[in-house]
Amino acid sequence: MFTTSRFYIDGTGFIDFCEKSKYLLASDADVDKRITSATAAFGALKNIFADKYLSEELKGEVYMALILPTLLYGCEAWSLREDLLMRLRGFHYRCARSMCRVNLHHTFRHHITPASLFRRLGILDIDSYFHNRILRWAGHVVRMPMSRAPRQLLTGWVSHSRPIG
Secondary structure, three states, X not given: OOOOOXXXXXXXXXXXXXXXXXXXXXXXXXXXXXXXXXHHHHHHOHHHHHOOOOOHHHHXXXXXHHHXXXXXXXXXXXXXXXXXXXXXXXXXXXXXXXXXXXXXXHHHHHOOOHHHHHHHHOOOOHXXXXXXXXXXXXXXXXXXXXXXXXXXXXXOOOOXXXXXX
């Protein structure tokens, strides 16, 4: 049974249990918050994305400059489950359809793939942007001195064997 009562730490006092934390790795709430923020930003720019006279490449550049950073803020520390990654993919695909002025009926009837929409906009799939940010962050950590905590966590090693049980 999982208990949510206060617990005592030697010499430091009591610590309270909390159900939501801003710093949990890739919690559902964090991904939902990022998608909500990106949806609000996308909606604020709806006039630009719905304009049929603007080129699709320009819409893709605006999307990459303003919406993707909002969506992927802090994703370097996420450890995504497949269902959370599918939510990000769904948002990315919905935005691509909206910028190309294609609805779900068109996609089914004319067999329009997400890859073809991404090509028209000059953008990549969300997996590429997500993994790019993780690799960039890993490069920063590798260049840090060994005295920094992120570097110690990434390159740390436990020299003892694992206990039985």
